[in-house]
Amino acid sequence: MKIDTFEHLERIRNKFGPGIFGKIIQKLLALTFSDAGFLYMVERGVQGVDIDVTSPCGMRYAVEVKTTDADRITISQDNIEALKDRTHDGYIPLIAALRMQPFEDWIMASIPISRLQKGTYLLSRLRAYRVKDIESLICPAFEAATKKHSLGVLSKGEDYLREILAQKRNIP
Amino acid sequence: MFRLRQLNVHGFRGFTDQQQFGFDKPVTLLTGENQRGKSSTLNAVEWCLFGDKCIGKKTGIRERIDWEVANRYTQDTSVTVETEFEGPDGKYLITRELDNNGKRNAGSLVIMMPDGATLRDDEAEAQVYALFRTSFQDFMTTVYQHQESIRAILIQEPKERNDAIDRLLGLSEYRELARGMTESKIEKSLKDMSNSFEHFRTRAQERIRIYDKEVSEKRKKAIAEGVKEDDISEEQLLRHAEAIGKAVISLASELGISELQIDLPVNFEQLERFRDDAKDKIDFVWLKSPDVAKLAEFEQRKLQLTSLLKNYETAKQGETKAQTERDEFAKQHGDETKLVKTGKAKQQEIAKLDEEIAGLNSRANLVREAIQYLRNAAPEDTTTACPLCGADVPDLLVDLEGEWEKKIIASVGNLDQKRKNEQAQLEQMRSRLRELKELDKAVTEAHKRIERWVDEIASALQRELTEQDDPAALVNARLVEITTESDSKKTALQEKGEKRKEIFEELGKLRIIHDILSYKKKREIVERIWETSEFEHLQSAMDQASLFLEDVNVIKRCLAAESREEAEAKIEIAGASLARYCCRIANHPATRGLTIKVSEDPRTGLNSYAIESEDGSDPIPILSQGGFNCLALSLFFGLAEAAGGSQPFAFLMLDDPTQSLGPEMKRQLVAVLEDIAKDKDKELIISTPDAEFADLLRENITKSKAIYDFTDWTEGNGPKISRIL
Amino acid sequence: MSYKDNVLNKIRGEEQRANEREELWQTIACAFAKEGPEGVANELARQMSGIRKKFDTTLAKLDDML
Secondary structure, three states: OHHHHHHHHHHHHHHHHHHHHHHHHHHHHHHHHOOOEEEEEOOOOOOOOEEEEOOOOOOOOEEEEEEEOOEEEEEEEHHHHHHHHHHHOEEEEEEEEEEEEEEEOOOEEOHHHHOOOOOOEEHHHHOOOOOOOOOHHHHHHOOOHHHHHHHHHHHHHHHHHHHHHHHHHHHH | EEEEEEEEEEEEEOOOOOEEEEEOEEEEEEEEOOOOOOHHHHHHHHHHHHHHOOOOOOHHHHHHHHHHEOOOOOHHHHHHHEEEEEEOOOOEEEEEEEEOOOOOOEEEEEEEOOOEEEEEEHHHHHHHHHHHHHOOOHHHHOOEEEEHHHHHOOOHHHHHHHHHHHHHOOOOOHHHHHHHHHHHHHHHHHHHHHHHHHHHHHHHHHHHHHHHHHHHHHHHHHOOOOHHHOOOOOOHHHHHHHHHHHHHHHHHHHHOOOOOOOOOOOOOOHHHHHHHHHHHHHHHHHHOOOHHHHHHHHHHHHHHHHHHHHHHHHHHHHHHHHHHHHHHHHHHHHHHHHHHHHHHHHHHHHHHHHHHHHHHHHHHHHHHHHHHHHHHOOOHOOEEEOOOOEEEOHHHHHHHHHHHHHHHHHHHHHHHHHHHHHHHHHHHHHHHHHHHHHHHHHHHHHHHHHHHHHHHHHHHHHOOOOOOOOOHHHHHHHHHHHHHHHHHHHHHHHHHHHHHHHHHHHHHHHHHHHHHHHHHHHHHHHHHHOOOOHHHHHHHHHHHHHHHHHHHHHHHHHHHHHHHHHHHHHHHHHHHHHHHHHHHHHOOOOHHOOOOEEEEEEOOOOOOEEOOOOOOOOOHHOOOHHHHHHHHHHHHHHHHHHHHOOOOEEEEEOOOOOOOHHHHHHHHHHHHHHHHHOOOOOOEEEEOOOOOHHHHHHHOOOOOOOEEEEEEEEEEOOOEEEEOO | OOOHHHHHHHHOOOOOHHHHHHHHHHHHHHHHHHHHHHHHHHHHHHHHHHHHHHHHHHHHHHHHHH
């Protein structure tokens, strides 16, 4: 991501702390999917997979969102169970990992559910499973979404994004 | 099924001349001490069938690394091993040879078929495989129990034991492949690439931070100097430069220099050149301006006159001082005339004193001699007679001595002292005279210096100076004139000077704005790195490396999974036989219902074997070395039994099977071998250095036996073997 | 079936990149047959080294841009 985008996000993180920040990023990403033309977007704050989306060409993805400062992410057993659940409904599991550093960008990794095990995954290893098509849509859209909504988020936090997402859902 | 009938060995390992072995009995024993060639005999069969497949690291047998095929002690390094097999269709003769330089361990293979057809090399290799359908690994697990395999399993370290059991099960290739994949260290390469990228990213981030900081600081400075935020743009900057250029030309015109050219910048890149050019042009027009030149001249004159005045006044002071010193000296000590006169008087006085002293000295000489005479003369002759005239003088000597002491010496002494005093005073006069002359000289020189400065002043003022003129006053008057003219010029130039100063200030602002925009541009360049094709290539390379690593890991996983499945299958096949044999040979409660369970070693992904007793407990802690050996043997027998009909070879080869076995275990092993020989219709070929075991075999195996006793081995002749029927 | 074929079947059963992995496995097996585990290590290191070289060259160009 560009420096400006990083700076926006850093301000948000400094204000709300890492826990809330993760949820904000999840909502921002959900918004990004919507802006990028993905359909039937469902974003969950609590149980289950973080985001369900359908790509413009009809592929359904169950997305687990991970934010990190370091060079790795952790997948829990709950994450795996949630993703497994969705695969039964025909969803492709997708790990969306963002490293909170300038010049780093979203990695959208589609790891086969049979291969997914709880534990730590180096971001460099996730590269082997990148879905470049999704990344090419999501990365620029995420920059735009962050730029557009950062002030609103700084002012009202998660609630702001909830409202925006609700508005998106109401649009037929 | 194929039975081994004959073996001919030449030049193989410890063998020298051709040695023949017949396997015409159900049981063949190879006995004798270690290092006599027994194991090499069995290895020869193996090498004949498999060539270099039974050599090297890929076998998983440590002893086979750098394994030598040819006898190293003979000149002739050619190797020939010939095996004769009896198969369903007749006799098969398989010969493997190694040429004279012994380099190719594989050797060349020839097979003669029962119908007399002969096949060579690759065709022969293919035919051997087609006949026996047995890999080296399978041969090792179900036909030929190597002594190394038993030895390996005796090691207590779990990693080594897992290794050994894999080998026993014929799974070494999987393990060795996995080892090779691990040793490639490609994961480290990916890590290094990630670290390099991270390092680069951090440096880029740091660059941006530095540029941001510079921009912020320069922005503050610019605003403090009156620059507006709107001015900080490229367009405004070029306009600003244009205004400065025009101001420079205007100033030049006011200073009397027309026709001045200055190139205005048309883009950002030309600004630095323009700045330097403008500065140089301003300096140039200023210095070349007539008024400025005149002003400089005035300053020069002022400096010159001030310096002359200072020197003149210093010289005047010097003269006064010299004169004062001279006058005070003369006052104190008198002038030259007085000093000369005084000196002459002293000289006269000294001359008089010299005369007196001379006179006194003459009398003194007389008195002294008279005294001497009188003292030396005879007492009755001379004491009262004068030595000169002879007159009678009573107490002459005493008188003379008294005169000498009281008058002569005292008088001469006085006169001497007086003379000395006079002389001293004369010297003093002379010294004062010299000093006076020096002071006069100093005064004269001081005069000369003043004259010199007066000449300089006259030259500077361009006029003659007489004694009536006061040079200092004249210089001061001239200085006042110059100052007045100079001030007038300055006033005239002040306005132009202000304009010049303004232009410099504007140039300063231009520079700051240029710096701000330059840093912004540099920042943009760094930011845009992420949009370059080079960055994309970098990402692509990292993706490629990650994919490659993942592919290798997947293959490794498949390898490990396959190895595990095969291990499970083989153990299941061996299953009951394993427990039965182990229990029988070891006869220990821990070996009852013994099973081997295979799982994945979480660290390496390779097979990890857990041995369990019937009750689910781990027998390892209580198994002896002999117990482990039983386990190895049991696995071998179990697998051999399981292979059963599918196994093409109708014989088993065991090499030193009694390692760490006690007498009872040996007896049990013999019993098991007896059953195998009887019930399974397998021929047995057993090599052992264990005399007790050899005896047990001889006495208890009911099938007929051929015994080859290896009694000796020498470098020149190889093994010495005798066959005992 | 030899170990080569057994592993190959497993690789083919994987969901992704079957062709690429099959080809890689053939290379690995061939290297192993010729030179044992060292052959495998060298071959894999060689391939990775090729990628690394591209990476280093490109990184050097990006360094110059800084």
